Amino acid sequence: MFRDRIDAAKQLAIKLKNKKIENGIVLAVPRGGVPVGYEIAKSLHLPLEVFLSKKIGHPNNPEFAIGSVTLSGIIVNENTMNADQDYIIRQSKKIQGELKERFKIFMDGKRPTDLKRKTVILTDDGVATGSTLISAVEAIRKSSPKKIIIAVPLSPPETASKLKQIVDEFICLATPFDFLGVAQYYYNFSQVEDKEVIQILKQASNRQENVIQ
Secondary structure (H helix, E strand, O other): OEOOHHHHHHHHHHHHHOOOOOOEEEEEOOOOHHHHHHHHHHHHOOOEEEOOEEEEEEOOEEEEEEEEEEOOEEEEOOOOOOOOHHHHHHHHHHHHHHHHHHHHHHOOOOOOOOOOOOEEEEEOOOOOOOHHHHHHHHHHHOOOOOEEEEEEEEOOHHHHHHHHOOOOEEEEEEOOOOOOOHHHHEOOOOOOOHHHHHHHHHHHHHHHHHHHO
16 A cells, blocks of 8 residues: 555655666656656656647547547557548547647646657556556657656556566556555545646756756
8 A cells, every 4th residue: 555646656766766767757647647757757856747648539439449649649549440530530630739738738838858769757656457558658659769667656467467568667566466446555545636737747847947957
């Protein structure tokens, strides 16, 4: 059990400090991943950004994901259930516009960092199916980073096995066989609001500017 996201993040940071992180950046999945990412970035003296993505729902069943959209592009699942290509393109453009606006708000107008030759630490407050992180890794790979590390507090064993296969390093503090959902392993798992995300990212930006100076 973790006391809260900060407790989990500090434990992850200890594991990551043993790694040789060169030219690194921390990418956090909002909203719950941002407090985790902040503590990791602070401990390792690295910049912090959010990684945004959103699923494309099937036209006849919006809950069924036929792909996902990130700031850098579109990832379409092999099984699109015969969804119309025009629909996929329209939805992708619409979602990408929403993500760009959201990134602008979260990152105070800054542009996403070029990840080429970067060591990317991708984090969240926990993993269930892993679909978000799998899509994120696929998108990040297209930017030609030097290395991708996933660092998360917990994951079901089967998801952990999948994630290990797609990244250079996978760091996970707990893989409980009786996984019941991420929230069950935190004493305090209060919801993180957009306002808090913006505040944390602002603190991270100010801290990084001081480091550079």
